[in-house]
Amino acid sequence: MSYPLDPDFMTDAMKAEPTRAGFGRGLKAAGEADERVVALCADLTESTQMHLFRDTFPTRFIEVGVAEQNLVTVASGMARAGKIPFTSSYASFSPGRNWEQIRTTISLNNQPVKIIGSHAGIYTGKDGATHQMLEDIALMRVLPNMVVIAPGDSIEAEKATRAIATNGMPSYLRLAREKTPVFSTEDSPFEIGKAYVLREGADLALLGTGTMTAKLMEVAEHLSKKHKLEVSVVHVPTIKPLDSETILSIAKKTGRIVTAEEAQIAGGFGGGIAELLTESLPMPLLRLGMKDRFGESGDPAELFPLFELDAPSMTKAIVEWAKTAHRYHQ
Amino acid sequence: MKQTLIQMEHTATRIRKDIITMLEHAKSGHSAGPLGLADIFTALYFSILNIDPKNPDWADRDVLFLSNGHTVPVQYAAMAEAGFFDKEELLTLRQTGSRLQGHPERERLPGMESTSGPLGSGLSQAAGYAYALQHIDNVKHRFVYVVMGDGELNEGNIWEAAMFAGKYKLSQLIGIIDRNNIQIDGNTEDVMPLEDLKGKWESFGWHVVEVDGHNIESIIDAASQGRAVTNRPTVIIAHTIPGKGVDFMEYDYKWHGMPPNADQAKEALQKLRTLDGKIAHEGAGV
Numbered sequence: 033m034s035y036p037l038d039p040d041f042m043t044d045a046m047k048a049e050p051t052r053a054g055f056g057r058g059l060k061a062a063g064e065a066d067e068r069v070v071a072l073c074a075d076l077t078e079s080t081q082m083h084l085f086r087d088t089f090p091t092r093f094i095e096v097g098v099a100e101q102n103l104v105t106v107a108s109g110m111a112r113a114g115k116i117p118f119t120s121s122y123a124s125f126s127p128g129r130n131w132e133q134i135r136t137t138i139s140l141n142n143q144p145v146k147i148i149g150s151h152a153g154i155y156t157g158k159d160g161a162t163h164q165m166l167e168d169i170a171l172m173r174v175l176p177n178m179v180v181i182a183p184g185d186s187i188e189a190e191k192a193t194r195a196i197a198t199n200g201m202p203s204y205l206r207l208a209r210e211k212t213p214v215f216s217t218e219d220s221p222f223e224i225g226k227a228y229v230l231r232e233g234a235d236l237a238l239l240g241t242g243t244m245t246a247k248l249m250e251v252a253e254h255l256s257k258k259h260k261l262e263v264s265v266v267h268v269p270t271i272k273p274l275d276s277e278t279i280l281s282i283a284k285k286t287g288r289i290v291t292a293e294e295a296q297i298a299g300g301f302g303g304g305i306a307e308l309l310t311e312s313l314p315m316p317l318l319r320l321g322m323k324d325r326f327g328e329s330g331d332p333a334e335l336f337p338l339f340e341l342d343a344p345s346m347t348k349a350i351v352e353w354a355k356t357a358h359r360y361h362q
Numbered sequence: 363m364k365q366t367l368i369q370m371e372h373t374a375t376r377i378r379k380d381i382i383t384m385l386e387h388a389k390s391g392h393s394a395g396p397l398g399l400a401d402i403f404t405a406l407y408f409s410i411l412n413i414d415p416k417n418p419d420w421a422d423r424d425v426l427f428l429s430n431g432h433t434v435p436v437q438y439a440a441m442a443e444a445g446f447f448d449k450e451e452l453l454t455l456r457q458t459g460s461r462l463q464g465h466p467e468r469e470r471l472p473g474m475e476s477t478s479g480p481l482g483s484g485l486s487q488a489a490g491y492a493y494a495l496q497h498i499d500n501v502k503h504r505f506v507y508v509v510m511g512d513g514e515l516n517e518g519n520i521w522e523a524a525m526f527a528g529k530y531k532l533s534q535l536i537g538i539i540d541r542n543n544i545q546i547d548g549n550t551e552d553v554m555p556l557e558d559l560k561g562k563w564e565s566f567g568w569h570v571v572e573v574d575g576h577n578i579e580s581i582i583d584a585a586s587q588g589r590a591v592t593n594r595p596t597v598i599i600a601h602t603i604p605g606k607g608v609d610f611m612e613y614d615y616k617w618h619g620m621p622p623n624a625d626q627a628k629e630a631l632q633k634l635r636t637l638d639g640k641i642a643h644e645g646a647g648v
Contacts, residue, residue, distance in 0.1 A: 070494075070498065091497065091498060092498060094493065096526060097522075097525065097526070097529075099522035099525070099526070101482075101483075101486070101518065101519040101522055102486045102519060102522035102523050102526055105483045105486030105487050105490070105519065105523070106486045106487070106489055106490035106493065106523070106526060107490060108476070108483075108486075108487050108490065109427070109476075109486060109487030109488060109489060109490025109491040109492075109493075109494075110490040110491065110493065110494045111490075112425075112475060112476060112487065112490075112491055113490070113491045113494035113495065113499075114494070115494055115498070117490075132480055133480075133483050133486075133519065136477060136478070136479065136480050136483065137476065137477065137478075137483050137487060140467065140477050141467075141468055141469075141476055141477035142468075142469055
């Protein structure tokens with residue numbers, strides 16, 4: 033197993049931290065590494081963890097106010113002036129509100145602006161449906177030139193932030209508000225466009241993006257111990273471009289695939305995997321995620337079971353599905 | 363590069379002729395805005411902007427953003443006049459594979475600072491560029507210009523940018539509004555009233571200059587004034603006649619998004635010949 037997991041992961045001593053905290057550290061590090069890095073925020077500086085950068089590089093931090101359309105278009109102009117702009121807000125507002133400006137002035141215009149969407153997904157919790165952004169993966173992965181990353185934990189979020197600072201491309205980073213389990217280590221690999229096999233098993237493969245990967249590791253344990261299903265778990269932090277080589281290779285070995293995301297499965301990560309498999313290696317696919325519904329207020333610990341996205345609910349759904357979803361053989 | 367006033371009046375007329383020829387050949391595109399902007403783009407490319415057509419990415423250049431991308435035929439014609447590319451290429455406007463897209467794309471054409479079309483985003487980009495020059499890089503000798511339409515001032519993004527530029531006193535930013543009073547659905551004051559336009563910009567912290575947008579000397583003077591104001595951004599409200607120079611198009615919003623057919627183009631080119639060198643003397647009136 034080449035991917036080192038945190039030794040405390042899935043123990044009582046499991047570490048937890050919001051992915052946005054990793055972003056805050058990564059941005060400061062990116063700013064130290066390259067003076068072209070600038071940061072723009074729309075009145076959510078501490079909430080999106082940009083204050084570390086602001087306090088270190090006050091002249092390279094720009095407060096834009098509650099104006100997400102201006103946020104990304106000012107950033108586009110700064111990129112033209114040779115800067116590497118990071119913009120942050122809540123994902124509901126950016127890219128939610130300003131998608132056309134991103135499309136025209138960043139994606140089509142091909143400027144290396146970084147769009148940081150914090151508070152994405154169900155981990156946003158009590159703020160409710162308006163703030164639980166579930167459509168951002170679908171919105172961003174259809175844009176040409178755009179890189180889309182949903183880091184699995186705070187350590188990976190830090191690495192991803194540093195990586196997009198140097199990739200020279202328009203990039204979207206999806207972050208969560210609440211603490212989520214830390215499964216990776218400083219030594220775990222992260223490269224844009226790469227998926228990582230965390231666990232190997234021949235019965236089926238679980239593909240997770242963002243914070244769902246940690247839950248899938250728990251699911252894999254349940255499946256193994258209680259249901260005699262030995263499954264692979266693949267962590268797919270980069271949703272665009274997909275690591276089709278790794279995914280198709282594991283698909284060939286396991287013959288059936290489950291995807292999980294805290295986002296709409298329509299057009300989302302599961303949608304992307306469905307496109308890949310349908311064209312390259314058609315096989316049974318179960319997509320777990322939000323199914324054509326909005327979220328609602330509540331503690332994430334209660335919301336995940338409500339939306340059947342906690343480990344026990346997902347385990348149950350996978351066991352049921354696996355009974356009739358026959359493995360594909362070439 | 364830099365031209366005298368008399369030379370520029372002739373240049374503006376040539377640009378208008380090229381616009382008519384391009385649009386008729388493309389059988390698609392917008393007529394009124396580009397014709398109305400010909401004097402402003404002449405002033406920009408042949409007097410105001412510090413640029414080098416043979417070195418479009420010159421590090422010391424002034425920067426021009428076009429916010430209302432649908433008027434780009436006037437910029438293409440001015441760029442060809444200035445020597446960014448050969449005039450023959452103008453006839454490729456809107457053709458498959460052309461660098462001269464229906465709405466401008468930065469990556470296709472050197473000298474184009476951004477990609478635009480969807481309205482309301484140019485001022486923010488210009489403000490971002492000006493912010494980088496003024497507050498991060500401490501570069502004082504470069505200026506950032508942005509041409510906007512008046513119809514696009516309906517967009518909220520414009521006013522977000524206006525607040526931003528006012529807050530940060532972006533004195534190296536100079537906006538130019540093509541105040542031609544028309545947009546697709548009719549006259550601006552009927553569709554969504556903009557007045558008191560000067561008062562609006564002033565209240566956002568801008569220095570405002572109103573000029574006759576067909577008087578090249580006035581446009582150049584206003585830009586000089588903008589560069590001299592060091593504690594605020596400047597916006598030039600340039601009063602223009604949509605379709606300027608072609609009498610059957612002037613003032614008529616129906617020509618906003620329509621190209622001339624062959625007969626109309628022939629007639630337009632004839633009328634433009636008689637105007638050669640007279641544009642400034644007619645004036646649009648402020």
